[in-house]
Amino acid sequence: MSASHGRPKKGSLPPGGTAHSAKGAQTSATFLLDGQPVPFDEGQTILEAARAAGHYIPHLCWHPDFPPHGSCKLCIVKVAGRHVSSCAMPAKDGWEVESNTPEMNGERRALLQMLFVEGNHFCPSCEKSGNCQLQALAYDLEMTTPRFNHFFPDRPVDATHPDVLLDFNRCIFCELCVRASRDQDGKGVFALTNRGIHKHLVVNAESGCLGDTDFSKDDAAAHICPVGVILEKRVGFAVPIGQRKYDARPIRVVAMEEDKP
Amino acid sequence: MPFELETAANRENLRRVAIDPVSRVEGHGKVTLLLDEAGIVQEARLHIVEFRGFEAFIQGRPYWEVPVMVQRLCGICPVSHHLVAAKALDRVVGAVPVTPTAEKMRRLMHYGQILQSHALHFFHLASPDLLFGFDSEVGRRNIVGVAQAHPDIARQGVLLRKFGQEVIRATAGKRIHGTAAVPGGINRHLAPEDRELLQGQADQMVAWSRAAVDLARRLHETDPALYDRFGRFDSGLMSLVRADGALELYDGHLRLRDAAGTVVVDGVADQDYARLITEEVKPWSYMKFPYVTALGPEAGWYKVGPLARVQNCDFIPTPLAEAERQSFLAYSGRAVQHAPLAYHWARMIEMLHAAEVIRDLLPDPDLLAGETMAGGPRRQEGVGIIEAPRGTLIHHYQVGDDDLVTWCNLIVSTTHNNQAMNEAVRRVARQYLDGKTLTEGLLNHIEVAIRAFDPCLSCATHALGDMPLAVELRDAAGDLVDRRVRDG
Ligand code: SF4
Ligand code: FES
Numbered sequence: 001m002s003a004s005h006g007r008p009k010k011g012s013l014p015p016g017g018t019a020h021s022a023k024g025a026q027t028s029a030t031f032l033l034d035g036q037p038v039p040f041d042e043g044q045t046i047l048e049a050a051r052a053a054g055h056y057i058p059h060l061c062w063h064p065d066f067p068p069h070g071s072c073k074l075c076i077v078k079v080a081g082r083h084v085s086s087c088a089m090p091a092k093d094g095w096e097v098e099s100n101t102p103e104m105n106g107e108r109r110a111l112l113q114m115l116f117v118e119g120n121h122f123c124p125s126c127e128k129s130g131n132c133q134l135q136a137l138a139y140d141l142e143m144t145t146p147r148f149n150h151f152f153p154d155r156p157v158d159a160t161h162p163d164v165l166l167d168f169n170r171c172i173f174c175e176l177c178v179r180a181s182r183d184q185d186g187k188g189v190f191a192l193t194n195r196g197i198h199k200h201l202v203v204n205a206e207s208g209c210l211g212d213t214d215f216s217k218d219d220a221a222a223h224i225c226p227v228g229v230i231l232e233k234r235v236g237f238a239v240p241i242g243q244r245k246y247d248a249r250p251i252r253v254v255a256m257e258e259d260k261p
Numbered sequence: 262m263p264f265e266l267e268t269a270a271n272r273e274n275l276r277r278v279a280i281d282p283v284s285r286v287e288g289h290g291k292v293t294l295l296l297d298e299a300g301i302v303q304e305a306r307l308h309i310v311e312f313r314g315f316e317a318f319i320q321g322r323p324y325w326e327v328p329v330m331v332q333r334l335c336g337i338c339p340v341s342h343h344l345v346a347a348k349a350l351d352r353v354v355g356a357v358p359v360t361p362t363a364e365k366m367r368r369l370m371h372y373g374q375i376l377q378s379h380a381l382h383f384f385h386l387a388s389p390d391l392l393f394g395f396d397s398e399v400g401r402r403n404i405v406g407v408a409q410a411h412p413d414i415a416r417q418g419v420l421l422r423k424f425g426q427e428v429i430r431a432t433a434g435k436r437i438h439g440t441a442a443v444p445g446g447i448n449r450h451l452a453p454e455d456r457e458l459l460q461g462q463a464d465q466m467v468a469w470s471r472a473a474v475d476l477a478r479r480l481h482e483t484d485p486a487l488y489d490r491f492g493r494f495d496s497g498l499m500s501l502v503r504a505d506g507a508l509e510l511y512d513g514h515l516r517l518r519d520a521a522g523t524v525v526v527d528g529v530a531d532q533d534y535a536r537l538i539t540e541e542v543k544p545w546s547y548m549k550f551p552y553v554t555a556l557g558p559e560a561g562w563y564k565v566g567p568l569a570r571v572q573n574c575d576f577i578p579t580p581l582a583e584a585e586r587q588s589f590l591a592y593s594g595r596a597v598q599h600a601p602l603a604y605h606w607a608r609m610i611e612m613l614h615a616a617e618v619i620r621d622l623l624p625d626p627d628l629l630a631g632e633t634m635a636g637g638p639r640r641q642e643g644v645g646i647i648e649a650p651r652g653t654l655i656h657h658y659q660v661g662d663d664d665l666v667t668w669c670n671l672i673v674s675t676t677h678n679n680q681a682m683n684e685a686v687r688r689v690a691r692q693y694l695d696g697k698t699l700t701e702g703l704l705n706h707i708e709v710a711i712r713a714f715d716p717c718l719s720c721a722t723h724a725l726g727d728m729p730l731a732v733e734l735r736d737a738a739g740d741l742v743d744r745r746v747r748d749g
Contacts, residue, residue: 124329124332124333124438125326125329125330125332125333126326127325127326127329156321157321157322157323157665159323159661159663159664159665160663165323165664167323233323233325233664234325234354234664235325236323236325236326236329236443236444237325237328237329237440237443237448238443238448238634239448240434240440240441240448240449241434241435241439241440242434242435
């Protein structure tokens, strides 16, 4: 897989056009997403502009409430022969962007396959099944095998908090909880530590235990995990499998309705 | 040689025959036969490796995940594990009792499982052998062969099983690996359209189940010399029964009847099972050997499953099955029927009972509406016992204040039947082992004996004549005399 080298920082691109100070649709800049014209405002990322125009681009670490994070690369698209993260890349007038193509979806499938083997994702007995974005993307992108060897990392659960369980086995290091706890809850309960294969999520407490923080099940961070790490206790399978978020409709449909900015 | 011969008086003089649903070959069964100097089978050992390490998966996990997770531990009867884990954990969340809706939904699911499992076993796995004979052409001994020779029987078998699966789907949410039973209750009601669908077929299922009992009885009656003697041994019978002594497969108390038919232990609450049973560890087996503590390991082992249940209860609380039970008892002159092949007959009586229970339960309004969850003071520990298709199934959990399972103990039906299966194989081997050569015919007979118990072993899910087995024959010095391997 070719990496997205030289991804420009936000705002570092020269302005794509100058003609959209007025709000008129005719004057707004446009790029082509899989051949379809997508208008955008200056500074808007490809992913944001695409969503605003009703086009879904898969994503995991991106969330409408937060600045782009650019870590999961599920939002990968092809622009002028380069692979870029659409959640972080500002759109540019006249670009031809490829997203829903066999090539890009193949890249995404490979990324998912790596995520699946890196943690311990055992969907059949996972209480997040049906509400999990990783699983929903795997279904939607037709990932049928793990393909790589499982790492089977040893990641014990943290059950010290009275209301919330942390099952680190499923963490994909999107840092949404880190960001939500810091920026929305004003608490800074979570952090990522180490790099590469040793990367893992930690709790900011001397003991390392969630029970020793001021974390609450009502925190924004308690509800933001796209997978099954941060779980309200004693809920489990209260909602039957089959009646869950992604059971009836694929994530590409749900995501466009749910997190509308 | 570390190989101990524990039941024989002169161990050093025994020769060894290993029939090896082999541990080396994945999914094979391995039986070791130990011969004495006269060439008589002294002991049989069925080596079972499937039930290792359950605990490692469960301990350290949150309790609410357990009823779903345990379904993965055993591919053979997931619904039974699902329900019994939920029952055990009802205790932990203080849901004693659960709501009427939860109780009835689970009960319906359970009897659906009994029906589908019994139908699968009898029609797909056992009937070919019973209809065509143990030594008949292997290629014929499957449900396809049955369909050619007896199209109605095969068709009814397939549809009975399908009906049981539909009951499971309607109650559990999915045909396999449902998530409906949760600690404290159930997470769904029965959909009105599912009830209608099932009610439309229920009478037919009862009628076909009656015909199946009839078939099992006729098989037995046509060749009593075989059916009454094949692999026969006497033992106690253990099962749950209802407070009034009725056959009860979802919930009840433990009862033990001795081989002569006298009730020796009764009224043991499920929470107290550990006071009744000891699990013996033997060096040659991964699977433990439970026995009734008060009677000791020699006399205290027992059999579980349909043959035990149908005779351990005082009556079956549905009329058609009870009538069949009466004729079952009459056949053996009301003496306890111990013949392993009578399991099939008893199994079909239970299938009829399950069909009646399902039919009678379906109109209940609590299935469609009503409170689904209950709760109460938290407890640290809970035991659940259910009569799974193959026999008594026990789950026992301890849960910490942090909601994680700290300890668990699972005793599956096949473990309860461990000693009984060894005994049946020994008897059969005694009857059919000729000299020092292991024949295909002997393997077939051993297979039939094992299969009568419907053990939850992957090797036992193969069509008859196809069970993967490996056979070793060794002399007293431990030297290999003969070995026979059959792949499934
Ligand atoms: S716990 Fe969830 S939200 Fe936090 S980094 Fe891991 S996957 Fe992302
Ligand atoms: S969504 Fe763009 S990198 Fe994760």
